[in-house]
Amino acid sequence: MAKIAPLSGFPEWLPAGRIVEQQVLDTLRETFELHAFSSIETRAVEPVDRLLSKGETSKEIYLLHRLQAGAGQDKDELGLHFDLTVPLARYVLENAGHLDFPFRRYQIQKVWRGERPQDGRFREFIQADVDVVGQDTLAFHHEIELPLVMVDALSKLPIPRVTIHASNRKVAQGFYEAIGLTDVEQTLRIVDKLDKVGPAVVTELLERDVQATPDQARLTLELAQITSSDASFADKIASFDLHSQLLDEGLEELVALVEGANALIPGSVVADLKIARGLDYYTGSVYESVMEGHEDLGSVCSGGRYDSLVSDGKRTFPGVGLSIGVSRILARIIGKNVVAPTRKVPTVVLVAVNDETERAHAEKTAFALRKRGIATEVSPTSAKFGKQIKYADRRGIPFVWFSTDDGEQVKDIRSGEQTAVDMDTWQPAEADMRPRLEAGEQ
Known part of the structure; x- marks a missing residue:
């Protein structure tokens, strides 16, 4: 070519x-x-x-x-x-x-x-x-x-x-x-x-x-x-x-x-x-x-x-x-x-996919978050969670959402903190809702 x-x-x-x-x-x-x-x-x-x-x-x-x-x-x-x-x-x-x-x-x-x-x-x-x-x-x-x-x-x-x-x-x-x-x-x-x-x-x-x-x-x-x-x-x-x-x-x-x-x-x-x-x-x-x-x-x-x-x-x-x-x-x-920008995509949350049989649940979660104005992407693959987290990290996405046997959880991949959350009420900090502009490394 x-x-x-x-x-x-x-x-x-x-x-x-x-x-x-x-x-x-x-x-x-x-x-x-x-x-x-x-x-x-x-x-x-x-x-x-x-x-x-x-x-x-x-x-x-x-x-x-x-x-x-x-x-x-x-x-x-x-x-x-x-x-x-x-x-x-x-x-x-x-x-x-x-x-x-x-x-x-x-x-x-x-x-x-x-x-x-x-x-x-x-x-x-x-x-x-x-x-x-x-x-x-x-x-x-x-x-x-x-x-x-x-x-x-x-x-x-x-x-x-x-x-x-x-x-x-x-x-x-x-x-x-x-x-x-x-x-x-x-x-x-x-x-x-x-x-x-x-x-x-x-x-x-x-x-x-x-x-x-x-x-x-x-x-x-x-x-x-x-x-x-x-x-x-x-x-x-x-x-x-x-x-x-x-x-x-x-x-x-x-x-x-x-x-x-x-x-x-x-x-x-x-x-x-x-x-x-x-x-x-x-x-x-x-x-x-x-x-x-x-x-x-x-x-x-x-x-x-x-x-x-x-x-x-x-x-x-x-x-x-x-x-x-x-x-x-x-x-x-x-x-x-x-x-x-603090990140190169508008995405706030990446919803992890446990396996392809659960992708519909992940999509449902994403739609629920988007209804509340939270920019959300569903992981393109159901690879190991470590790879899905790396995918989010490369793009600067601050949060990864998991559906576990103990309920819904969100991981802040910057701090490593993972907590149980309610899909209908969880809200990220205002500063994380969209990319912010800051001084670059010249």
Whole structure:
């Protein structure tokens, strides 16, 4: 038989890893709903022209074609969505008459990008988004609220601490215009590469691609290197003695964001003026984040304010949202054994089979336990009890159930303690009812 070669960029977890994934997703769902966000799911495909209309490049899109389609049969060119924001825009437009605004939605789904797979980057992966979308207007306070939702969600995951780094597009745009740079979008894209390529390359790109003078490039880098956990960044920017209405407005918003967020969750948001976000549709606050000790992984949660992404020509639907790269986080914590489940199966009890003539009794016992919410497996063989216990131990199943001449008994194979029990009342400890996540051995 020919060896099956794995497809890179399409992560698949072993059962233990899948337990980690499911608990992470469950935690995110529960937290988003605690913050009053409703769940939606959108289709996997969108028209390619819509996908291309939001500043993305065609190389990121997987096209969808039928193998047997004849010429001209597939009139609409479709592609798999590469994020959940573009589908949200279309969803809001199609359903605006049925939605209550501001519309608070969360969405946890797979997306696809035609990128070169590498550490933390996949061609198929899960994102978890939260957005608030308004009709015609959206209050600024949501730009403070949304990063705090993500800080709350991420703090409940079994991962290192995540801090949100924030900036404001108005600050960057106003600053660039004040120093005489006219191609703001290209400048933002170049600055967005700072962590990847370093100051020297960014300077070279600014001078080459936006015709920045050495002085303009220097000032652009000085702005990008400003970080602060409080509002002191505003004084540093004021020291440049540059002024514009857009710059002043952006500074006021960024100060309000940093002070407002940290008043509610201290240390949750840091002002970081190099945060640019390369996508064209962001217009206000922008966010990125990294896991402490895993900065090499890049941003694990990002997003921003957008005012013109969603419009039908008559109405606009401004919004603000953030997205967690769930698969990026999982690949790191599973691959580096940052966390591990206490067992690799959901099973709490293995019911031993004395011999095959008694299997029906074992199955009856299992059904009785399952009715009370206890995950139960019946031993696949009636081998010697020692082998059945080893079977349970390999899977991390904590209890083995025996039917004996003296009645029903349960053995905790971790301690070796075996006690008589009543099938209708026995209950394992709450901590044993499902696998728990704990720090792995790195």
